[in-house]
Amino acid sequence: MCLVTLVSFETRQRRRSKPSNELSLECHWEVLAALSLSFVDASWWRERLKTKAVQWTIGDRNGEAAKRLAWGDLENEWHHQHGKRWPTWQCAGCDALISGSQALNLPDGNRVHFEPIDCLIRFGKRWRGAACEALVAFGLEPPGLDGDQL
Numbered sequence: 377m378c379l380v381t382l383v384s385f386e387t388r389q390r391r392r393s394k395p396s397n398e399l400s401l402e403c404h405w406e407v408l409a410a411l412s413l414s415f416v417d418a419s420w421w422r423e424r425l426k427t428k429a430v431q432w433t434i435g436d437r438n439g440e441a442a443k444r445l446a447w448g449d450l451e452n453e454w455h456h457q458h459g460k461r462w463p464t465w466q467c468a469g470c471d472a473l474i475s476g477s478q479a480l481n482l483p484d485g486n487r488v489h490f491e492p493i494d495c496l497i498r499f500g501k502r503w504r505g506a507a508c509e510a511l512v513a514f515g516l517e518p519p520g521l522d523g524d525q526l
């Protein structure tokens with residue numbers, strides 16, 4: 377659950393039990409706290425991208441290649457910290473039961489069907505898409521695609 381959704385949920389819960397004047401002030405502080413945290417997060421991710429891009433330029437790598445590698449690092453970091461975790465009985469690629477099927481245990485704790493390979497591919501697109509979306513929401517700009525990375 378994202379922070380804004382959480383604040384929204386808690387606000388709705390409190391609305392049921394508090395007089396409206398207390399609710400207004402309390403909600404205001406909660407929203408400010410959520411926005412502050414979001415601003416700190418955004419700043420941290422932007423600085424992290426700059427740092428990683430500089431690190432990847434070491435070794436005579438061009439700026440665009442370094443930025444793509446840095447972006448991949450950030451997607452991994454975001455996923456490690458915030459990415460969705462499926463229950464062990466459920467495939468993170470197709471959402472079906474793993475059941476008695478052979479499964480691939482991934483480093484993030486998720487599991488996918490070993491076959492078909494589509495489950496692993498779909499999961500990769502899922503978590504990278506979620507990470508990319510979160511980073512873009514923080515104001516980061518993903519690197520351009522020029523076909524070299526495919």
Ligand SMILES: [Zn+2]
Pocket residue numbers: 467468469470471472488489495
């Ligand atoms: Zn599957």
